[in-house]
Amino acid sequence: MLLISCPWCGPRDETEYHYGGQAHVPYPETPADLTDEQWAEYVFYRDNPKGPFAERWMHSTGCRRWFNVLRDTVTYEVLRSYRLDEPRPELPQAGGNNR
Amino acid sequence: MTAEPLPEHPDFLWRNPEPRSSYDVVIVGAGGHGLATAYYLAKNHGITNVAVLEKGWLAGGNMARNTTIIRSNYLWDESAAIYEYALKLWEELPEELDYDFLFSQRGVLNLAHTLQDVREGVRRVNANRLNGVDAQWLEPDEVAKVCPILNVSSRTRYPVLGGTFQPRAGIAKHDHVAWALARRADEMGVDLIQGCEVTGFLKDGDRVVGVETNRGRILAGRVGLASAGHSSVLAERAGVRLPVQSHPLQALVSELHEPVHPTVVMSNHVHVYVSQAHKGELVMGAGVDSYNGYGQRGSFHVIEQQMAAAVELFPVFARAHVLRTWGGIVDVSPDASPIIGTTPVENLYVNCGWGTGGFKATPAAGWTFAHTIATGEPHPLNAPFALERFATGALIDEHGAAAVAH
Ligand SMILES: Cc1cc2nc3c(=O)[nH]c(=O)nc-3n(C[C@H](O)[C@H](O)[C@H](O)COP(=O)(O)OP(=O)(O)OC[C@H]3O[C@@H](n4cnc5c(N)ncnc54)[C@H](O)[C@@H]3O)c2cc1C
Numbered sequence: 001m002l003l004i005s006c007p008w009c010g011p012r013d014e015t016e017y018h019y020g021g022q023a024h025v026p027y028p029e030t031p032a033d034l035t036d037e038q039w040a041e042y043v044f045y046r047d048n049p050k051g052p053f054a055e056r057w058m059h060s061t062g063c064r065r066w067f068n069v070l071r072d073t074v075t076y077e078v079l080r081s082y083r084l085d086e087p088r089p090e091l092p093q094a095g096g097n098n099r
Numbered sequence: 100m101t102a103e104p105l106p107e108h109p110d111f112l113w114r115n116p117e118p119r120s121s122y123d124v125v126i127v128g129a130g131g132h133g134l135a136t137a138y139y140l141a142k143n144h145g146i147t148n149v150a151v152l153e154k155g156w157l158a159g160g161n162m163a164r165n166t167t168i169i170r171s172n173y174l175w176d177e178s179a180a181i182y183e184y185a186l187k188l189w190e191e192l193p194e195e196l197d198y199d200f201l202f203s204q205r206g207v208l209n210l211a212h213t214l215q216d217v218r219e220g221v222r223r224v225n226a227n228r229l230n231g232v233d234a235q236w237l238e239p240d241e242v243a244k245v246c247p248i249l250n251v252s253s254r255t256r257y258p259v260l261g262g263t264f265q266p267r268a269g270i271a272k273h274d275h276v277a278w279a280l281a282r283r284a285d286e287m288g289v290d291l292i293q294g295c296e297v298t299g300f301l302k303d304g305d306r307v308v309g310v311e312t313n314r315g316r317i318l319a320g321r322v323g324l325a326s327a328g329h330s331s332v333l334a335e336r337a338g339v340r341l342p343v344q345s346h347p348l349q350a351l352v353s354e355l356h357e358p359v360h361p362t363v364v365m366s367n368h369v370h371v372y373v374s375q376a377h378k379g380e381l382v383m384g385a386g387v388d389s390y391n392g393y394g395q396r397g398s399f400h401v402i403e404q405q406m407a408a409a410v411e412l413f414p415v416f417a418r419a420h421v422l423r424t425w426g427g428i429v430d431v432s433p434d435a436s437p438i439i440g441t442t443p444v445e446n447l448y449v450n451c452g453w454g455t456g457g458f459k460a461t462p463a464a465g466w467t468f469a470h471t472i473a474t475g476e477p478h479p480l481n482a483p484f485a486l487e488r489f490a491t492g493a494l495i496d497e498h499g500a501a502a503v504a505h
């Protein structure tokens with residue numbers, strides 16, 4: 001089981017959280033101008049890296065707040081947790097989520 | 100009662116050739132899908148200058164890790180068509196391949212525990228029948244007749260309110276399926292190359308002309324990806340982005356028991372699926388871990404919940420011991436349906452996104468993927484499963500409709 005640190009409540013078991021997929025996927029700035037392919041990209045395409053991945057988690061049985069986690073998808077190591085208003089922390093081996 | 104003995108294997112299964120410098124077709128991944136594709140390329144299209152490249156050992160990926168449930172009771176027409184085609188092929192394959200892989204049509208029960216489950220089940224039975232798929236709705240007493248050890252009492256937390264039953268569904272011995280396909284493909288001249296990892300692609304403009312591997316460059320007229328959990332990682336190296344996410348999915352087996360469980364039982368609501376293997380182990384699975392992962396192990400709480408569900412449904416299992424648990428990595432698409440077809444890169448084809456349920460499709464996946472690679476055009480059965488559907492919006496949304504929660 002993963003041990004994830006909520007930025008407000010501290011380390012808690014994975015079962016207290018809800019997974020929200022890739023982080024840093026902004027809503028399109030000019031939605032009316034998007035082609036079908038660009039909409040498909042926004043709605044359906046997400047990164048799926050082997051290694052560090054920035055993703056969203058929600059502390060559903062705790063403070064019920066969303067936050068971001070950098071987690072390695074191979075080792076399952078939780079590398080960092082950070083608030084939504086904080087930038088993605090730099091990691092030497094960072095991969096994924098670069099677009 | 101005693102368990103069935105397993106069949107003897109033929110002495111000779113396949114050669115282990117060195118990779119040649121070029122092939123008409125290179126298939127990446129020697130799981131069931133890659134092997135079936137090679138088999139049908141040779142058998143249906145006469146294309147035998149083919150290599151199947153496997154980074155590990157033959158059929159050691161999800162093919163070796165799945166719970167082997169075969170059924171075709173899908174809701175949507177496109178899915179019913181391809182899975183039913185697969186089921187018809189399963190019914191012929193043991194004889195065609197001359198290999199007893201213990202395909203056992205013992206039926207699959209999908210239980211309903213809520214009014215909504217009941218409505219979904221009845222709807223699916225009707226849809227299945229319209230598509231020529233055998234399906235019945237069973238009331239709780241009829242469910243108990245099919246599987247007497249199932250607890251259909253109304254005093255459980257989530258009582259069994261009925262279930263759908265597909266009598267032609269069942270299980271097969273997965274390793275033997277792979278070996279049976281491998282032997283025939285090999286006999287027809289296909290090179291099955293283990294310990295050969297594809298690390299990149301050779302391209303000429305927008306066209307793929309070969310692959311880079313840990314055993315050197317191999318030129319190829321056409322390249323087909325059948326690499327399951329790693330499909331997006333690999334496709335990205337060819338400059339193709341795929342809308343799939345890789346998740347760990349676990350299963351487990353008990354020690355051997357005498358035959359007590361005559362069918363396959365699946366429940367989405369309490370989320371467990373159970374069958375009894377030919378030797379006597381209870382084989383159980385549940386859902387994927389919610390997060391992305393490539394670690395081939397999953398969360399313990401998933402096992403805990405699936406065991407709790409199993410013991411409530413089958414009180415007789417309360418003292419059974421877990422012998423072994425394992426995980427595989429499955430690639431899940433946004434509409435819980437596979438992607439089989441062409442890619443924006445010429446001569447590069449993809450078969451992926453089967454998520455938690457691609458074993459049952461193995462022969463049809465191979466048949467249609469071989470057709471697509473051989474002709475450059477989709478077969479009518481896989482045309483709806485093209486990558487383009489994510490942009491056109493013509494999704495085949497089997498999430499929740501497929502009689503399994505993904
Ligand atoms: C626990 C579990 C239970 C399941 N239960 C069922 C079930 O009951 N019924 C059902 O229908 N389906 C089930 N599935 C799903 C099913 O196993 C998969 O959908 C199916 O096996 C996928 O196709 P495949 O057999 O070709 O994949 P795999 O057997 O995974 O084949 C892909 C192969 O590609 C190789 N590969 C990857 N990258 C490279 C590379 N770069 N170079 C060379 N080779 C590479 C891998 O090593 C692997 O052998 C289950 C899966 C799991 C994990």
Ligand SMILES: [Zn+2]
Nearest residue numbers: 006009059063
């Ligand atoms: Zn919190």
